[in-house]
Amino acid sequence: xxxxxxxxxxxxxxxxxxxxxxxxxxxxxxxxxxxxxxxxxxxxxxxxxxxxxxxxxxxxxxxxxxxxxxxxxxxxxxxxxxxxxxxxxxxxxxxxxxxxxxxxxxxxxxxxxxxxxxxxxxxxxxxxxxxxxxxxxxxxxxxxxxxxxxxxxxxxxxxxxxxxxxxxxxxxxxxxxxxxxxxxxxxxxxxxxxxxxxxxxxxxxxxxxxxxxxxxxxxxxxxxxxxxxxxxxxxxxxxxxxxxxxxxxxxxxxxxxxxxxxxxxxxxxxxxxxxxxxxxxxxxxxxxxxxxxxxxxxxxxxxx
Ligand code: ATP
Numbered sequence: 001x002x003x004x005x006x007x008x009x010x011x012x013x014x015x016x017x018x019x020x021x022x023x024x025x026x027x028x029x030x031x032x033x034x035x036x037x038x039x040x041x042x043x044x045x046x047x048x049x050x051x052x053x054x055x056x057x058x059x060x061x062x063x064x065x066x067x068x069x070x071x072x073x074x075x076x077x078x079x080x081x082x083x084x085x086x087x088x089x090x091x092x093x094x095x096x097x098x099x100x101x102x103x104x105x106x107x108x109x110x111x112x113x114x115x116x117x118x119x120x121x122x123x124x125x126x127x128x129x130x131x132x133x134x135x136x137x138x139x140x141x142x143x144x145x146x147x148x149x150x151x152x153x154x155x156x157x158x159x160x161x162x163x164x165x166x167x168x169x170x171x172x173x174x175x176x177x178x179x180x181x182x183x184x185x186x187x188x189x190x191x192x193x194x195x196x197x198x199x200x201x202x203x204x205x206x207x208x209x210x211x212x213x214x215x216x217x218x219x220x221x222x223x224x225x226x227x228x229x230x231x232x233x234x235x236x237x238x239x240x241x242x243x244x245x246x247x248x249x250x251x252x253x254x255x256x257x258x259x260x261x262x263x264x265x266x267x268x269x270x271x272x273x274x275x276x277x278x279x280x281x282x283x284x285x286x287x288x289x290x291x292x293x294x295x296x297x298x299x300x301x302x303x304x
Contacts, residue, residue, distance in 0.1 A: 003026050004184055005025075005026070005186075007026075007049075007061040008062075009059035010022070011059050012045045012048075018208045020042045024210065025203045027152075028201075030200075032174065032185045033187070035188040035189075036203070036204050037190065037205035038206070039190055041205045041206055041207065047080075047082055047154050052075045063078075078151075078152045081142055081153075086144070087137060092127060092129065093121045093143065106147055134161055134162060139169065142158065151183065152184045153185050154185075154186045155186070155187045156188050158170050159194055171198050174198060199216060202215075204294065206297070222293055227285055229259060229280070231279060232255070234254065247261075
């Protein structure tokens with residue numbers, strides 16, 4: 001598998017507290033990798049370690065095939081927006097980017113208008129960044145992260161506090177960069193619903209630990225609307241379903257089948273099963289919303 005980042009038991013301890021606890025995640029080239037967790041779950045800590053802004057207490061990670069001290073030579077391939085973007089409020093968007101170019105030794109200043117265009121700030125002219133809306137500041141933050149042509153861009157809560165329009169703009173910017181320039185993204189958020197509109201892969205983090213790593217398909221399947229059918233003979237039940245022309249189903253354990261089509265036909269299904277000598281032990285339509293799924297995994301509704 002073509003991973004550009006794999007972390008292995010990555011841990012950061014502050015005092016006696018593991019802010020990140022043995023986290024192992026895998027990010028492939030081209031992923032939009034969503035890191036989801038409540039406030040204080042350890043997302044920023046993990047992202048800081050990956051970006052080289054915090055040293056791990058234990059564990060390591062492999063970045064573009066390099067690990068240990070060797071990673072230093074590929075760190076420049078990461079662009080980051082972690083916590084507040086380092087924006088000079090008295091300078092325009094272009095001037096902010098120019099300073100970043102100087103800091104990073106990027107001589108080709110023609111990248112500045114291109115990046116401003118990409119993030120939708122081409123028309124801001126001399127307007128001082130301090131006067132930007134929150135969404136514009138976030139987009140300028142992303143623009144700053146793009147200086148130096150990174151292959152991997154790490155964005156910590158890029159949609160936090162944005163209005164719906166601002167969220168859409170950030171999402172479109174990320175999708176464009178991912179599709180057109182092949183940039184891999186790691187994005188953190190505490191709102192799964194928002195991440196789900198864009199991320200191709202997910203890591204769910206809770207209390208510093210990785211709870212689950214899954215693909216978009218796996219997540220959608222877990223949360224999709226379905227009939228949950230329990231019978232006394234799964235094999236025979238599958239034969240009956242096939243005969244009924246139902247093929248979109250999955251056997252999940254010894255007595256449970258999930259059916260993803262003809263959700264209104266529960267009555268017909270139990271009748272046909274009975275006709276074929278299969279006893280229905282339970283049948284229900286389930287539709288776990290994404291947010292509920294995530295809350296269940298991370299233990300309830302409170303955000304404490
Ligand atoms: P948020 O979105 O609120 O920042 P998060 O998931 O990014 O949440 P972290 O910022 O990584 O969480 O924090 C994880 C835990 O580590 C928290 O309990 C936090 O208080 C603690 N922590 C983070 N940085 C430090 C630090 N420099 N010193 C001590 N404790 C820290």
